[in-house]
Amino acid sequence: MRTFLIAASALLSACALAPLAAAQTPVQPVDLLLTSATVVDVEKGTTTPDQLVAVRGGDIVAVGPEGEAGRYQAVRTLDLGDRYVMPGLWDMHVHFGGGEPLIEENAELMPLFVINGVVAVRDAAGDLAQQVLDWRDAPPTADAPRIFTSGPKIEGVAPVWKGVIETGSEADVDAALDRLQALRVDFVKITDNTLTPELFLYAVREAKKRGMKTSAHIPASITVLEAAEAGLSSIEHLDYAMKAGSCDEAAIAADYLAGKYTYAQTMRRYADTFDVETARRVYARLRELGTAVSPTLYGSTTLANLDLDDHSQDEGLAYVGPGIRATYDWRIQRAAQATPQQVEDRHFVKDVTARTLPMLRDAGVTILTGTDAGFLNSFNYPGFSLHDELELYVKLGLTPREALMGSVVDGPRFLNQGERYGAVAAGKSADLLVLDADPLKDVSATRGAEAVVLRGRLIDAAELERMRAEIRARVAARNASFTPSPAS
Structure with missing residues (x-):
């Protein structure tokens, strides 16, 4: 009996002290507190209602039950009314360019990404490489996404592209990689206009030896597996991955190298000989090698x-400013001049290419959601087109979660940023998207940004609308005074 009384007394003492301990729990100051949030975990494919998200500076410091809101004293609090909070979107393939006269118009694209919920972009090279590197290190506006960039891309001698590093020898490639390392580029971009297949493979191998990620257009004169086994990190554009499904890929590559067919004819041949079993075998090998694919399907479509x-x-x-829109004309004119056979060929290649997306998913290949938005690529509007890309993936058979994974989870991971991005969790960067509907059920919900959190700063619905109006007014003013140059 005495033992029981002692135990009861101890229990009562502990209970009496509990409110005191709770009262002594220090209130934590935070800059932003989101309450009544339904948190979206894209990687797990789950949602958790009745949550709070506490932000200090550019970091998420806590995510937990809404009932713990009293533990925080916030400079600004926003009740989300059960709206959904997910990591901000990443566009894993964009371009800035058009020459020095268009630097300002390119800078003005930055808030266009943000109002669409895109908080980071991977610049896959253009002709403003140094400017983009400068923007990466010092954003031109507070309303700019994070930029990860390749800097100038590696090409052959006298290519059609401007602003590249021309290489005609292994020594040239070595010097190019030295230069890119000095620029602290986030990855290396390699394209195939005039670069020889031997130097292409050399560049991929040497970059891998230096610990540099590589991203490329695969020359029609080599096979996809040759590029992947050399160490290529990501294949840009799905049609390059499509050719891996050709049962005659090596022979067609040899014919192209010998000059027997044009590039367009070669791509048609790859599509004509596409074989499902061949594709499955090669895609399984891509997964083993860790080679990712950025489809940019909306742009090519x-x-x-x-x-x-x-x-x-x-x-x-x-x-989009008139100078950048004028760069669309090159592709528009080329398309208008195509013969009926060329038109038929490009549609056929497009349709065969689209079939490969769910096959890559089934093989476990990492898909990086990117758009090819920017200058030159007609009617591919920065920010807006990422939603089109996501919706196209779902139309072709991916789930909303799988489509989003390539943007908000695998995108950061590819760039070695997975520790900081990809989830709504303590310790992650406060780059968030607030939505009215569940994006795991309907990926088009990403179009309805109710708010964006960028580097910890809340941009609410009213501010997003103000930004939209400001961009429209600025573009209208540019249109009124624009005089096309002879080159455009």
Whole structure:
């Protein structure tokens, strides 16, 4: 009996002290507190309601039950009313360019990404490499996404592209990689306009030896597996991955190298000989090698369909400056000059290419969600087109979660940023998207940004609308005073 009384007394003492301990728990100061949030875990494919998200500086410091809101004293609190919070979107393939006269218009694209919930972009090279590197290190505006960039890309001698590093020998490639390392680029971009297949493979191997990620257009004169086994990190554009499914890929590559067919004819041959079993075997090997694919399907589909679609009423036209829009003309004119056979070929290649997306998913290949948005690529509007890309993935058979993974989880991981990005969790960067609907059920929900958190700063619905109006007004003013140059 005495033992029981002692135990009871101890229990009562502990209970009496509990409120005192709770009262003594220090209130934590935070800059931003989101309450009544439904947190989206893209990687797990789950949602958790009735949560709070506490932000200090540019970091998430806590995510937990809404009932713990009293533990925080916030400079700003936003009740989300059960809206959904997910990591901000990443566009894993964009371009800035068009020459020095368009530097300002390119800078003005930055808030266009942000109002669409895109908090980071991977610049896959253009002709403003140093400017983009400068923007990466010192954003031109507070409303700019994070930039990861390749700097100038590696090419052959006298290519069609401007602003590249021309290489005609192994020594040239070594010097190019030295230069890119000195620039602290985030990855190396290699393209195939005039670069020889031997130097292409050499560049991939040497970059891998230096611990540098590589991203490339794979020359039609070599096979996909040759590039992947050399150490290529990511294949840009799905049609390059499509050719891996050709049962005659090596022979077609040899014919192209010998000059027997044009590039367009070669791509048609790859599509004509596409074989499902061959593709499955090669894609399984890509997964083993860790080679990712950035499909940029919306961009290639838009270009393939230039003969079918009327873009005169596109919403995006009001948000892109006239100088950048003038760069669209090159591809528009090429498409208009195509013969009926060339038009048929590009549609056929587009359709065969689209079939490979779920096959890559089934093989476990990492898909990096990117758009190819920017200069040159007609009617591919920065920010807006990422939603089109996501929706196209779902239309072709991916789940909303799988489509989003390539943007918000695997995108950061590819760039060695997985520790800081990809989840709504303590210790992660406070780059967030607030939505009215569940994006895991309907990926088009990403279009309805109710708010964006960028580097810890809340941009609410009213501010997003102000930014939209400001961009439209600025573009309208540019349109009124724009005089096309002879080159455009």
